[in-house]
Amino acid sequence: MSNMGARVARIFRNFNLENRAHREISKSKPRAAPRHPTESSVLQSDTADTITEDIHQKNNPLLSMLKDVYVESKDPVPQGEPVAVVKKVEQETERRLLKFSLPGDPYGICDITDVPKGKLSIVEALTALNNHKRMPKTWTPEKLAQEYSLDKKDAKALTEFFIPFDVKIIPPKLEETKRIKDS
Template sequence: MGARLARVFRNFNLENRVEQEITKQKPLPAPRHAVRAPPPAGSSGSDAVDTVNRRNDSLLGLLKSVYVDSTDPAAAEESKAAIASKDVERRPLKFSMPGNVPGLAEVTDVPKGSLTIVEALKALSSHQQQPQTCTPEKIAHDYSLGLKDAEAILEFFIPFHVHVLPAKTQKANQIKAS
């Protein structure tokens, strides 16, 4: 029932609307680009074509003397990185996660100058608990790190930041429920 009513309103005065759309002024198309006519056969344009098509032995000799050797710089860097990765000294893990953690079970050693997450957390927690004994120099020596790297880890790597809220007192301003 509703479809019939909708069709009536949709088709209302359809012929008049179509006629208005057909009689509208159509937009003018954009002008075409002007094309130059080819030069006549006896003019100077044919001299230019002859000059281009003629063989110049001196330029050909110069072209033959050019040697181009092309290499991919990304492939060269990858091969250098592969060679460098084989030469990196490695150290055994100091600490590992208890139990069988997926993705970490196969790691038995790390390159010198690198830490695993577990080792970083252990070093940070020992530094937070005993800052006098666990200094950046000791961390750098234990984990084969540079001194700047150890200091940067202690300064910028903050895994836990605990805020202790003071206990509520009677003197504290409280919002009263109204």
């Protein structure tokens, strides 16, 4: 049934197609919009010369008003936060010396001599994680927090979620294992 409908639609669509096309082509075309004046015509006008003169001319009243302007700027205190928080940010963070560093100068890591308290360098983090993995009873998150000036919460998260050097060795296949044979 749909095939029949398509044929009927095609017949009406193609009916008198050539005449309709000639009628559209023979219609008069709309006129094009006028062109915008180019830079050369604007530059040749007398107004352009007066504008450039006005730009380069010194305006004494404006200069005197500009000399009277004095701007003093202060940072506003954030709403809802006490003033002590703002002063605390201005103070420098306490720093501590590195416990461990790499010998030599690989990748520019040795340029670092101290880190802020509550932070770890890459070498210190790997050393702490390795110590915790080898001796978890000795290197507890509390001891790591005390040793590296970390929060106890951060030290616990470090030991819980970061697992370095986790190597799994897959034993070699033995000939005794059963295999599916290709037919």
